[in-house]
Amino acid sequence: MTNQHEKAIATLNRLIEVCQDGDRGYKNAAEHIEHDEIKTVLYRLSQQRALFQAELKDEVRKLGGNPDESPAEEEGTILGNIHRAWINVKEKLTKNDFDAILEECKRGDKAASLAYEAALKENLPEYIKEILIGQHHLIKGAVTQLHDFQQHPDA
Numbered sequence: 546m547t548n549q550h551e552k553a554i555a556t557l558n559r560l561i562e563v564c565q566d567g568d569r570g571y572k573n574a575a576e577h578i579e580h581d582e583i584k585t586v587l588y589r590l591s592q593q594r595a596l597f598q599a600e601l602k603d604e605v606r607k608l609g610g611n612p613d614e615s616p617a618e619e620e621g622t623i624l625g626n627i628h629r630a631w632i633n634v635k636e637k638l639t640k641n642d643f644d645a646i647l648e649e650c651k652r653g654d655k656a657a658s659l660a661y662e663a664a665l666k667e668n669l670p671e672y673i674k675e676i677l678i679g680q681h682h683l684i685k686g687a688v689t690q691l692h693d694f695q696q697h698p699d700a
Contacts, residue, residue, distance in 0.1 A: 553673060554610030556664045557601045560677070561612055563660045564601065567684075568594035570653050574646050583694055587650070590687050597680050604673055647691050654688045 568591050575587035602612035661681035665674060 549668060549670075550608045550610070552667065553669050554605050554608050556667055556669065557605045557608075557673070558610070558612060560660060560664055560680075561598050561601045561605070563657045564594045564597040567591075567653060567657055568598065571650065574650050578643065578646055580643065583647075586690065586694070590650075593683065593687075600676060600680075604676065644695055647695050651688050651691045654684050654691075658684050658688070 571587045571591035571594060575584050575591060578584050578587065605612040658681060661677055661684065665677055665681070669677070
């Protein structure tokens with residue numbers, strides 16, 4: 546295994562954790578929000594993050610890595626911020642505060658977006674960058690969609 550493959554595996558494993566946090570965060574939010582249309586969107590976003598994980602795990606395996614290994618703690622700050630953002634979703638859920646739940650979901654995805662931006666600056670194979678660009682675009686779209694729901698919750 547080349548050094549580039551090892552770095553790519555570590556990067557992808559970090560993003561797998563990011564997607565796991567998003568998957569759990571969106572699922573928790575969906576279970577606690579009363580608005581049916583938004584509940585459906587939140588479940589869809591949870592499933593989307595699960596698909597992102599599966600896609601990234603496949604790429605880790607293709608590179609000869611183990612997708613179940615935790616990433617190195619060198620990116621602890623980014624991962625910690627993402628994890629804390631999704632933990633804050635749990636805290637807001639207990640109050641069933643519509644705007645607060647959506648705001649924390651947006652915050653979690655904004656942190657995820659930063660993790661993707663950092664990954665895209667790394668020396669990764671082009672085909673992996675294409676996958677990450679596509680996922681990153683969808684994450685940014687989710688933030689926009691949640692913002693629109695906050696502006697027009699009955700839409």
